[in-house]
Amino acid sequence: MDVPRTVTVALADRPVEGARCLEAGAGVGSTTAGLLDAGASRVYAITNDRGHALSTRERVGGERGRSAAANGKRSGADDRLAVLEADLRAIPLPDESVDLITAHGLCNVLEPAALSRVVDELNRVAAPGSHLVVDDYDPLPNDAAVRDLFAVENAASELATGRSALTFYPSSFLRELFVGDGWAFDRERTLLDPVPWTASHLSAHADAAASFAVNCPDGVGNSLAARAERLAAEIGNESAGRMYSLAFRLPT
């Protein structure tokens, strides 16, 4: 699979080669693939989403396993990859067991209470001298049309679960949060400016809103789902906002 430039640029100046890595929030495996490509000795890809775990296994483990086999190697990247279905607030790894942690597009799906607990867990599993890469989105500008879609997604999520689905934290906020937890700030770079919210992203967010809407109180859910679908269609695509990459290091 093609590793997104957002991932390769975020990892480019990090010592991935030979490192035991934790990808916190595996998504569809893009960062996991980037870590394996860059020579990680081990990647724990953790997600609480069964679909994402399957996607990551199939797209990353499967492909790399096959390519290793095609190259005549007895064992391939499959040996380096462990996809774990788990809650990041209780990571199933021992203390100080990884050298590099990535959280690529993770924090925006964690509301503040969950974020706080995940930050503590990441610190616990990181060995002294570990590196941490946090890639996320600044809050969208006020005139961005996609804000309306995300607002509907959050409304449905709040009504269904009592929590927001999406929180866009400013880079300065996450920087101070991790520094406050003992990480030394290393650098910030801009990954995307503007961020391209494509038709496929908007449709995925409309689908997310619809899946929350199923559990909303009578009547409201249908209307929110319909509104999300309409907004996604009306907006089509939009380039807005900024995606950033923060890098930190734990003192040795």
Added chain:
Amino acid sequence: METRPLGNTGHDSTVMTFGTIALNWLEQEGANQMVEHVLDYGVNHFDVAPTYGDAELKLGPKLRQHREEIFLGCKTGNRDYEGAWQRLEQSLDRLGVEKIDLYQVHGLEYDEELDEITGDGGALEAFREAKAEGLIDHIGLTSHSRPSLILDAIDRIDDLESVMFPLNPVVAGKDDDKHDYEAVLRRANEENIGTLGIKAFAAESWPDTDDLPERDRPFCNWYRPVCSPDEIRDRFDFAASQGLTSVVSAGDPKLVTMILEAAADYDGLDEAAQRSLIEAARHDDSPVPEQLHH
């Protein structure tokens, strides 16, 4: 319009090259106007080929009138000595000029073709004779085949002065060797060989002809092009910011003015914005539709 050195040729090409295949779709009077229009923007590098319908003939009158203002690239698809000579003489005749500034091997596709053009009795012997006789000034090559083949050609043709190849955000977002035209760009830049980008405005392949017959396509490009002013500008800015000498305009005359405007306004594109275009193309083309993030 910004100009950049075309490798070691001594010519500074404008950051946009006019792909004169656009003239093929116009009547002679419209073709004359188009050439004047393009020259009004300061474009100084034109590209033509004998296989572009009547483009050579339609370019002829205005080319002769403005010969000194135009650096002219032409091509031959003939791989053998005799065929290349015949095709060169035919192009000089159809264009009505004494000399072609840059003569290019057209559309290199297979390893065997590279063997033939570089071997005894191959096209490059004709190119070199023509250069000695003053009929052409510089030797180039065009290809949208495998990047590794173009790299081989750079290795094997010592007097190669320009290469023309595809570069756009869709191609740049693919990691495999088959799409690694950035490797060609790097090598060409290392060896000071001029670089001309094609397919900058290609969005995707046309649908199957069963679904959309050729006669019903709304553009005469090889691929479905992007066609809004903003998309054209993004695509131009992307290609021009990769380090190419010049970006060749799209083949459909309907797109040329938008591309001229983008080229005239070109002022660089920072890396985060370049990645934004790659990322947008990657998701448009993604086999994994459920992604919320980038």
